[in-house]
Amino acid sequence: MEQVLLDQITALRAQLHACAEVSGREVVTKHTLLTFLREHTSLELHELAGGFYAAHREPEGTKPTVALRADYDALATPEGGAAHLCGHDGHAAALCGVALMLEGQSIGRSVFLLFQGAEETGAGAALCCELFDREKVGEIYGAHNLPGFPFGAVLTRAGTFACASRGVTIHFVGKPAHAAYPETGISPAPAVGQLLVDLPALAAPEQYRGITLCTVIGAQMGEKAFGAAAESAELWLTLRGEHDDDLARLRRSVLTRAQELAHKNHLEFSFEEQDIFPATENDVLCASRVMRVCRGTLLHDPMRWSEDFGHYLHRCRGAFFGVGAGEDHPQIHTEHYEYPDTLLEPTVEAFRALLTSE
Template sequence: MSNPNLALAVELRHQLHAHPELSGQEIWTKARLMEFLREHTHLELVDRGDWFYALCRGRGEGKIAFRADFDALPIEETCDLPYRSQCPGVSHKCGHDGHSAALALLGLTLEETGADRDVYLIFQPAEEVGGGGEACAALLKEEGIGEVYAFHNMPGYPLHTVALREGTMNCASKGVTFRFEGVSTHASTPELGRNPAQAVAGLVAALPGLTRREDHRGLVMATVVQMDVGEPAFGISAYRGALLLTLRAQYQQELDTLQERLTVLARQAADRDGLKLTMEEQDVFPETANHPAAVEKVRAAARRLGLPVVEMAEPMRGSEDFGWYLRQAEGAMFLLGDGEDHAPLHSVDFDFPDPLLETACKLFQALI
């Protein structure tokens, strides 16, 4: 790998870091990435609206894809970096600036080396809210792409360490809101109204029994993120209520079953108390289930490059919308260590380590 290419990728990463954009708002980011590849390569660029991909035509048969996300987080940057965020309240505290710069570095490398098969570089928005992966993953079926890979940087592992897992790599999760609406009345005559407090409290009380570890094959969780019942007015009996939960499970089927059971309980409570029930979903992430053959390819590539490999005993609890891709083609998500003492993801002191750009690029090359 030429040092000028690496320097360009580092500079790009710093530019992306300085101009972070939230999920669904990544206009400058997408434009800058396309401009960078257009300026430094002859790769085919295909604009798909809020995302794009670059294509290196290969010399032989077969197709492979790599994905990078490029959205940032609603976190104020407080650490003193020369390329610190210029956008108040927004910063790259998950490393997506590094993911995109690493994939762009692969583009620079392919410009020099070419490839033995077609290589697709997919640049995706809105990973943090689960809003980008499904649409981008459809490209795999459209183009008949048989393999797909991505990485995430991860504090806690030694720098350049490759962490792998067959099967579930990232748990499935989704946000679910149960809204109850009753009838208002004076607080002195609650029997004349319809109060949702018992319905909301009953759902919360049921959560421990629905998520017992001994009743499931893998991890199953339901986290209360907000409860909102009534108004701060002592003369009015509560008549509106909402319960917001994050459901999480190692296996997609067990998450779906948990949601079904909660829905049954919510409907029963609404019928019992004479309430209107509505339900909403958001931030939907499927299970990211790595294919064993693809994991073995990453493992072999890492060993050829002399990189340390860690076999993960448990999946990541945090979700990843790369799971959409793995429903369409064989592939794997893997982790690259940021350093054992590196600041945690989503913390104010986090910054993607630039040395990982070359490591990720070399691993992608080896997989090609």
């Protein structure tokens, strides 16, 4: 990659890093990206409900049209702000690097560069699937930086790259009572306690095709008022599965057991769900293509974290891959993490290989 182009996207990443915004509120971030593309390329720019895309069009030929995707939202911080602790600033800057390399070039295929917000909540990709209604897309690819893996290595696998997951909040409501007369009320404590005991068996691996996890995120029961017995409780869980059908089965098992315990203990029961991610299941041929043209390394096990790229793979064949950020690089979603600028060029080159190879 030419140094002048690398310098431009490095400066862009610094801009994006400085204006980090949480999912669904990426106003300045989106404006910064659009401004960069307007000033440095002649690509068509088109709005989507969950982001936008830049179009490089060529006469239809033998090579299928390819879409490349990058996310650009940041994580919320405990202080109420936002920070790029997952590297989406680097992902978006790298895709802008692809745009710079496409400028004025003929590569024998049309390309759509998809810029997406709200990945962290799982909401953005579903909105951006509008792309497939507007344009004819043959394949779609996306990448994520991977701390803990050799720097610059491209890693992928056929089948599940990243697990499906969803957040579940379970509500139990009983009857209030004075703490001196708890027998006159109905406490959610026995139901909460029993459900916590039962969760490991509900997620036991022998019942499923692949990885399943039921992680307790937290719980809240009653208030710190020593004169009143607990009346209500919430339990916060993250359910995770290597396959969509595994996650669906785990969800049914957990909610059925919670409802049984509510009935047994004369409690009202309800639940809410959020941050819903499908499994990111790579097409076999597209994953093989990544391995071949990017000189990739096989990722033996799926990533346990989730990625809403799976929504695109329900609409179009494609593959998601990782680019190693270094074996000693701080992990994503930690306070010491920052996307390494030196990873921009290997990521751009991996995307370029996918666009220019057969």
